[in-house]
Amino acid sequence: MTTSPVTAHVIRSDAEAIAVAHRLAARFAVEASARDRERRLPVVELDEFSASGLWGITIPKEYGGAGVSYVTVAEVIKIISAADSSLGQIPQNHLGVLDILLQTATEAQKRYYFGKVLQGHRFGNAFSESKSKNAGAFETRIRFDKDSAQIDGEKFYCTGALFAHIVPAVAVDEDNKAFIAFIERDNPGLTVIDSWDGFGQRTTASGGVTLKAVKVPLSAVIPAHRAFDVPTADGPISQIIQAAVDTGIALGALEETKRYAREARPWIDSGQDHGWQDPFSIAAIGDLEWRVHGTEAILRKAGQAIDAALLNPGEDTVARASVVVAQAKVLSAEIALLASSKLFELAGTRSVLGKYNLDRHWRNARTHTLHDPARWKYHLIGNYLLNGVKPARHAWN
Template sequence: MSSLPHPLDGVALIANDQQALDVARQLAPLLQRDSALRDRERLLPHGELTLFSRSGLGGISVPKAFGGAAVSNVTLAQVIALLAAADGSLGQIPQNHFYALEVLRINGSAAQQKRLYADVLAGQRLGNALAELGTRTAHDRTTRLTRDGDGLRINGRKFYATGALYAQCIPTSVVDEQGVQQLAFVPADSAGVQVIDDWSGFGQRTTGSGSVVFDNVWVSADAIVPFQSAFERPTTVGPFAQILHAAIDTGIARGAFEDALQFVRIRTRPWIDATSDKAVEDPLSLKSFGHLAVRLHAAEALLERAGEVLDKAQAEPSAENVGAASIAVAEARALSTEISLAAGSTLFELAGSQATLAEHGLDRHWRNARVHTLHDPVRWKYHVIGNYYLNNQLPPRRGTI
């Protein structure tokens, strides 16, 4: 059993899957401890993220050739789910960190990989500045990358920049002078970078998913990693992004389920028509808990299966394997969406009116699930899944299926 590093120690180096899971299981209770307070008062989790970085978990997807553990996608999803069960916001913050590392693995040069992976293993956190408001669709981009001598300049404004508020480097999607999307790894302290804490969503309140403004920000040419080409050939960038989202929702569901169990055991009174003096023996509550448990375990099983299929696609990224991974992940994403919302809502039906009191903070589970599951519509996942099985149609190559 590995142990978490002391907060004043250096960054730990995790060597394998089991160690990653051990560390995540030890870190989770520390993240859960003040999760309701952080949500209620919107206390930004700087200290908790320092613990995350020093634990070494931020480097677990780095390839072995560059000194990382290269954990399986099964393990990575389990780690994210453990963190999200402890605190939904904290579970989401590393999502784009790992996503950027996957883009780097797929499209980065050897020199870029060596430099950026080393930074991450040393504890650097990556945020993101991908999405924009006011475009025709959620996938359109207007942030520009233009040449300036030996370097380049970035101008534009981003939103939904989860984790940028806490990051030392902000991977940013930009459109170059040829109209091609690239991913720029921008140091957060670069002149002209402004990270604005203007996220006002009613859930995932401490993710830092606000705005980032780039005002003539200079970047070196070696900070630019091809991005668009990751979707022009079979790669795992899309399903990799999505399995992390499924893991977040599965973790939120697990957190709500465990809090419901605890509350009913300790505080809830039986309904007047129940045949028992204890709420834990109420037959209708038992049925409802059983229904939740079955769907939660199904979501967790689909998440594990999706990780296995994604591992195969990473090893052999053919169109068929990547398509199968996208579908497996979409199935996990569909069910994790539904169970996270169901667990967060049914909690109150089972726990009773006391559970709505602000001091318990139990509403955060549903709010977190409702906000995070809006990342992309689950109705389209069912469409793509059905089209795959009925008509043998491979899903589109992008990050939202």
């Protein structure tokens, strides 16, 4: 499925990254509904996406990247997700891996893999497992032997792996310490399975990966556990991208709501000639609008907290980043579900017709917000504010 890397443009600034995201989003939106309806995998769109340079914007300037802020990263993912949330989700693990590389790799590894990304290579992921005890437990094993390592296991929810040039896989050693092996897509023993049949986020190809005696050189392995052994912003970075996807879904649904609510027939008791004159519809749109913009404000604040933690990593800065990102995660999940549901209420019965495919917004929101439960975010926030308990450090905080 994956294509050869398309030579990527190198973005130089935050402003350029946002401008490029807007241009791409305008194109991606045109056939987003058709891709969802037909489950047409976005191979061409992904090549354009990674070739745009947006997949390399977090690489620090000293390694040839733009080193943009995480305020900008969240904005970019939000913009793309408002057009097509599957495309917005696919680079999430790619960007997370770039930070783990920055935190735990050797200098030679950083220069090599950052260089690959700047050339247009995409990382997929082989992280999560469906049969382990919980999301943070891994049964995939890595065994070291002199100058190489062997990985064996089975993965699921492997977003982007089908489209990747390199598949980073998480595996644990005999001490249960997690490592990431960077596996070339054509490596013998690596099999990517297009088995994702979820009703939402349909074109992320978040299927499975099997790893059977996959061998890589030691130079392709990094000690990922070190990103959580000490305070780093890797967890908040993973989570803010999730929140940005949900915020984008809400924005996309809200724009559809405005469009279809204007075209809806007025209710019989309203005494109005047009649906857009309905006072209750007007009030509901106003309510959705401030909720979406409030979520955008918290998302920006979360990006600022991550930038502060990266500038001055420590127990307190990383904990604060986790807490503010958790607030963004709660709000973005709530508004994505609310906006995508209100769409039908305000647009009227005709909006449920299959030809419009408007249910994709709710399906995408319901699917993507399940990545980690918002109910635990409320507890994380309250426990920190009330009792001073810092969040546990892992990829979901």
